[in-house]
Amino acid sequence: MGLVKETTSGIYNLLLGLWVTFKHLFRKPVTLQYPDERWEMPERSRGTIVLLSDPETGELNCTACMLCAKACPVAAITIERKKDPETKKNYPTLFTLDTTVCCYCGLCEQACNFDAIKLTGKYEFSVSDKSELLYEMDFLQEIGRDVKYVKKKKAAKKAKKAAPKKDTGEKSAEKPAAKTAEEKKEDSNEEDKAKDKTSGEPKEKGPEDKTE
Amino acid sequence: MLELRPIFDAIGEFLNSILPEFWVTIVSAFGTGAIILGVASVFVLFFVWWERKVSAHMQQRYGPMRTGWHGWLQTIADGVKLLQKEDLIPRDADKLVYLFAPVVCFVAAFLAYVTIPFGEGLIVQDLNIGILYIIAITTFTVVSLLMAGWASHNKWSLLGGMRSAAQIISYEVPLSLSLIGVIMIAETLSMVSIVVQQEGWFWNWYVFRQPLGFIVYYIAATAEANRTPFDIPEAEQELVAGYNVEYSGMKWAMFFFAEYINMLTISAIAVTLFFGGWHAPAPFLDFIPSWIWFVGKCLLSVFVLMWFRWTYPRVRVDQLMAFAWKFMLPLAFVNIILTGFGIYLF
Amino acid sequence: MSVKQLRTEEMLINMGPQHPSTHGVCKLVIKMDGEEVKYIQPHVGFLHRSIEKIAENRNYPQFVPYTDRIDYCASMNANHAYVVAAEKLGDVEIPERAEYLRVIMAELNRIASHLVWLATFTIDLGAVTPFLYAFREREDILDLFEMTCGQRLTYNYMTIGGVGWDIPKEFEPKLRQFLKIFPSRIDDYEDLLTNNPIFLHRTKGVGVLPKETAYEYSVSGPSLRGSGVKWDIRKAEPYSIYDKFDFDIPIGTEGDAWDRYKVRLQELRESAKIVEQAIDGLPGGDFKKKVPLTWKPPEGEVFCRIEAPRGEMAYHIISDGTPKPYRMKIRTASFCNLQVLPIIGVNHMIADLVAIFGSLDIILPEVDR
Numbered sequence: 001m002g003l004v005k006e007t008t009s010g011i012y013n014l015l016l017g018l019w020v021t022f023k024h025l026f027r028k029p030v031t032l033q034y035p036d037e038r039w040e041m042p043e044r045s046r047g048t049i050v051l052l053s054d055p056e057t058g059e060l061n062c063t064a065c066m067l068c069a070k071a072c073p074v075a076a077i078t079i080e081r082k083k084d085p086e087t088k089k090n091y092p093t094l095f096t097l098d099t100t101v102c103c104y105c106g107l108c109e110q111a112c113n114f115d116a117i118k119l120t121g122k123y124e125f126s127v128s129d130k131s132e133l134l135y136e137m138d139f140l141q142e143i144g145r146d147v148k149y150v151k152k153k154k155a156a157k158k159a160k161k162a163a164p165k166k167d168t169g170e171k172s173a174e175k176p177a178a179k180t181a182e183e184k185k186e187d188s189n190e191e192d193k194a195k196d197k198t199s200g201e202p203k204e205k206g207p208e209d210k211t212e
Numbered sequence: 213m214l215e216l217r218p219i220f221d222a223i224g225e226f227l228n229s230i231l232p233e234f235w236v237t238i239v240s241a242f243g244t245g246a247i248i249l250g251v252a253s254v255f256v257l258f259f260v261w262w263e264r265k266v267s268a269h270m271q272q273r274y275g276p277m278r279t280g281w282h283g284w285l286q287t288i289a290d291g292v293k294l295l296q297k298e299d300l301i302p303r304d305a306d307k308l309v310y311l312f313a314p315v316v317c318f319v320a321a322f323l324a325y326v327t328i329p330f331g332e333g334l335i336v337q338d339l340n341i342g343i344l345y346i347i348a349i350t351t352f353t354v355v356s357l358l359m360a361g362w363a364s365h366n367k368w369s370l371l372g373g374m375r376s377a378a379q380i381i382s383y384e385v386p387l388s389l390s391l392i393g394v395i396m397i398a399e400t401l402s403m404v405s406i407v408v409q410q411e412g413w414f415w416n417w418y419v420f421r422q423p424l425g426f427i428v429y430y431i432a433a434t435a436e437a438n439r440t441p442f443d444i445p446e447a448e449q450e451l452v453a454g455y456n457v458e459y460s461g462m463k464w465a466m467f468f469f470a471e472y473i474n475m476l477t478i479s480a481i482a483v484t485l486f487f488g489g490w491h492a493p494a495p496f497l498d499f500i501p502s503w504i505w506f507v508g509k510c511l512l513s514v515f516v517l518m519w520f521r522w523t524y525p526r527v528r529v530d531q532l533m534a535f536a537w538k539f540m541l542p543l544a545f546v547n548i549i550l551t552g553f554g555i556y557l558f
Numbered sequence: 559m560s561v562k563q564l565r566t567e568e569m570l571i572n573m574g575p576q577h578p579s580t581h582g583v584c585k586l587v588i589k590m591d592g593e594e595v596k597y598i599q600p601h602v603g604f605l606h607r608s609i610e611k612i613a614e615n616r617n618y619p620q621f622v623p624y625t626d627r628i629d630y631c632a633s634m635n636a637n638h639a640y641v642v643a644a645e646k647l648g649d650v651e652i653p654e655r656a657e658y659l660r661v662i663m664a665e666l667n668r669i670a671s672h673l674v675w676l677a678t679f680t681i682d683l684g685a686v687t688p689f690l691y692a693f694r695e696r697e698d699i700l701d702l703f704e705m706t707c708g709q710r711l712t713y714n715y716m717t718i719g720g721v722g723w724d725i726p727k728e729f730e731p732k733l734r735q736f737l738k739i740f741p742s743r744i745d746d747y748e749d750l751l752t753n754n755p756i757f758l759h760r761t762k763g764v765g766v767l768p769k770e771t772a773y774e775y776s777v778s779g780p781s782l783r784g785s786g787v788k789w790d791i792r793k794a795e796p797y798s799i800y801d802k803f804d805f806d807i808p809i810g811t812e813g814d815a816w817d818r819y820k821v822r823l824q825e826l827r828e829s830a831k832i833v834e835q836a837i838d839g840l841p842g843g844d845f846k847k848k849v850p851l852t853w854k855p856p857e858g859e860v861f862c863r864i865e866a867p868r869g870e871m872a873y874h875i876i877s878d879g880t881p882k883p884y885r886m887k888i889r890t891a892s893f894c895n896l897q898v899l900p901i902i903g904v905n906h907m908i909a910d911l912v913a914i915f916g917s918l919d920i921i922l923p924e925v926d927r
Contacts, residue, residue, distance in 0.1 A: 523685070
């Protein structure tokens with residue numbers, strides 16, 4: 001009896017398997033025919049890194065504050081900077097992104113206070129030579145030209161609020177962290193906005209922190 | 213109407229009128245050989261593409277799409293690629309055996325077509341021992357696989373070769389026995405006579421008198437052709453690629469070619485012996501040429517083989533043997549006994 | 559020739575590191591008597607990236623991307639283990655919404671990881687079609703992850719203090735759609751495999767892992783539960799908010815490959831259940847608490863473990879009060895689970911060895927770290 005039962009159940013299940021595959025034969029394939037059809041990359045896609053420019057002036061948003069370079073866990077970003085003697089603003093003279101080591105974690109974008117660096121959904125940047133994977137500033141700016149972004153941080157900053165907010169957020173979360181954050185500020189304190197706001201900082205520290 | 217036999221007859225008459233008899237024999241022999249090779253090759257090219265398409269759609273994919281309409285040129289493109297590949301011979305290989313293994317495999321796969329009637333009158337040679345010949349010839353494949361497995365000087369290949377030998381020895385027995393029922397009813401070994409006896413409505417087909425024999429044959433034949441779920445000599449997940457792990461380029465392509473030819477062969481035998489060969493399922497459908505019926509039935513059978521492959525897991529080598537000896541063989545004997553009773557009673 | 563003159567010897571074979579069934583770069587040195595495996599010695603370390611040492615040179619938040627790379631099939635769970643440990647170390651309270659989001663993501667990733675396992679396991683057994691079916695469903699989950707955090711494999715989603723991004727508004731309908739069709743898809747897998755006689759023969763009674771052996775080698779996760787041990791950190795030591803959800807722990811009886819298969823398949827359903835409860839009860843509010851790059855936890859050490867898809871994943875972090883950990887030890891399940899392979903894999907056919915290796919669900923970057 002056992003054998004009969006086993007055989008019938010076996011045959012039934014073999015046929016069931018055939019039915020499942022047969023059923024799928026007439027379903028629409030889920031494949032995307034890549035070069036002809038393209039996937040719409042979600043807004044938040046973390047693909048190629050670009051440098052954003054101001055759509056009005058065409059200048060880079062980057063103020064060479066070094067925050068992204070510090071946040072990068074693999075040290076993929078190299079920045080050199082200069083100070084514009086007239087406007088007293090910092091600007092990068094060299095901004096190199098080594099995409100061979102970049103792990104696309106997005107920490108640089110999170111660290112940036114000036115909407116200067118962004119991970120976008122752009123792709124197809126394969127090259128035949130490894131050395132071409134070292135992206136220079138001009139290239140990063142070029143591929144970032146058409147990237148739309150919401151200027152929330154900058155807008156907030158321009159409303160004389162955000163620069164301290166961001167810094168305080170970093171400084172005040174933990175007491176021991178304050179010292180290092182100060183060190184960081186020293187790095188970036190040439191940025192005039194931050195300087196302007198130093199006085200206003202302590203006042204706004206508390207409430208800002210809570211709302212965040 | 214569209215029967216092919218008159219065309220070949222006309223060619224024969226034309227040759228007879230311009231050549232002496234001896235040369236006619238030579239030319240027709242080479243001619244039929246070339247035709248068989250050509251037709252079978254076209255089928256293989258089609259099968260490779262078709263299998264990729266069938267498997268793809270069973271898995272909700274498209275399969276090849278980029279070469280020609282739905283990728284129909286894909287197999288040719290692959291063939292060109294394989295031709296260009298470097299032809300490697302392992303340093304420690306037994307070179308002669310290594311070189312000859314694909315050739316033996318290739319030739320053995322084609323030899324069975326001598327006695328397969330593709331349509332009414334479309335047979336190379338109607339041997340009066342047709343079935344016996346086919347059983348003998350299809351076993352040749354195992355020799356080539358064993359040669360390949362041994363000569364490659366690779367442990368995985370060796371395992372694959374040994375597996376294939378064990379497998380084919382096991383399955384040859386139920387395969388042969390399953391055909392005995394048909395022979396008992398037909399009382400002949402000639403393929404053409406067997407087909408002729410299945411004329412008329414589809415219930416004259418031997419599959420309805422020999423259902424058990426057909427099941428045993430089909431399973432055993434799947435195993436003989438090394439198709440999943442019985443593809444243990446290849447078993448890429450276990451033995452990497454089994455006997456052909458060291459083969460590359462066209463040598464590998466010949467093995468591949470032979471596998472698909474074998475698929476057509478076992479389908480053709482199944483159609484001839486169990487599904488009425490070139491006959492239409494009903495007499496009023498006879499206006500469709502016989503070879504179309506034959507090819508259509510073969511394609512259906514090949515599709516079922518592909519369907520199996522893309523549904524089932526692979527059996528283990530010892531389970532395969534056990535299945536052959538403990539299940540298939542008794543079943544084949546039961547079939548013979550039942551057939552004997554049937555013939556005695558009716 | 560008499561029988562005595564026939565000499566046989568065991569054959570030494572290197573299975574891997576380039577072998578289709580070693581799931582990455584594991585090398586198994588095996589001795590075979592014909593088709594039967596008599597001795598197995600796994601060689602690991604091909605993928606060693608010294609992640610534990612790297613941790614000593616990274617700030618706490620900076621290490622999160624590295625945890626993605628420990629187990630690339632279940633990065634969310636690896637993230638989760640690390641952030642839970644770090645928060646315990648620094649005593650960080652996180653918003654409730656973040657906890658819920660974490661659970662949703664972790665369970666979705668458990669489903670994705672089990673689907674990868676199902677795919678590779680069936681392909682080890684020679685069935686190719688379930689492979690693509692499983693990847694089809696995994697694709698849906700990866701789409702959800704991509705719209706949330708922008709990546710499909712290395713998410714870097716959870717941060718110390720919450721999660722990196724809130725879910726977008728199109729997330730919930732898509733998730734509910736997925737949860738609606740998913741059970742029927744599992745039924746498809748079951749129809750193809752569970753009672754298929756070939757599958758049964760290949761897995762029933764193959765690679766039996768007795769309870770005692772599992773204890774001795776500290777096997778964990780579904781491989782342990784397949785042997786009939788009801789041990790799941792989500793129930794035994796609830797972390798995050800797992801105590802709020804209602805779910806079962808499926809267990810096996812025999813401890814063979816089939817039981818491990820069945821346990822994982824049931825876990826797919828259970829995880830879907832948890833996700834459903836979590837998305838229903840998702841509270842509003844903040845999704846993260848800002849933790850700076852130079853976050854300094856107090857001096858001390860912490861050990862924290864979670865239930866990752868492959869078993870217990872634990873982080874042991876020692877802090878000396880600086881922004882960088884003094885020492886970090888990562889306990890991964892695959893490493894321990896791999897150790898039983900030489901015990902349960904011997905005296906089986908080589909085809910069974912492949913099936914056992916597949917059924918243990920070992921992922922090599924997790925073994926080597």
